[in-house]
Amino acid sequence: MTGGRPPHELGPHWGEVGIHGVHRLREWEAVFAVEAAGVDGDELDLVALSDGRVLPPEAHALAVAIGRPRPFRARAVRRERDLWVVGVRPIVVEERLEPGDELERVEGEVVVRGRRLVGSLWEVERARL
Secondary structure (H helix, E strand, C coil), X not given: CCCCCCCCCCCCCCCCHHHHCCCCCCCCCEXXXXXXXXXXXXXXXXXECCCCXXXXXXXXXXXXXXXXXXCEEEEEEECCCCEEEEEEEECEEEECCXXXXXXXXXXXXXXXXXXXXXXXXXXXXXXEC
């Protein structure tokens, strides 16, 4: 064969899905270790709100140790007695008068998804159509 490619190229195709798989979106903006005493359990999901509240309240020591701008969502896993590995990402919190605990609707050219945090406060994500 001259001047052309073989019908089935053998070389590695590093950019193709079969080689590397499909990339997942990052779940956490940052992952790091913190020390927090007096926290029960070995795993904990928490939300720290801008007004100082932490959901659930027993995760307050962890939220303080994380020390990131609020509001944020975090997942903490105990590694040693007071040492935790924490994944953190910022969230958007809005006050909405909506029924139920979950929300999904189209608003203009945007899909709005949300879940109730407490009372009329919702964690909200928006994606363009």
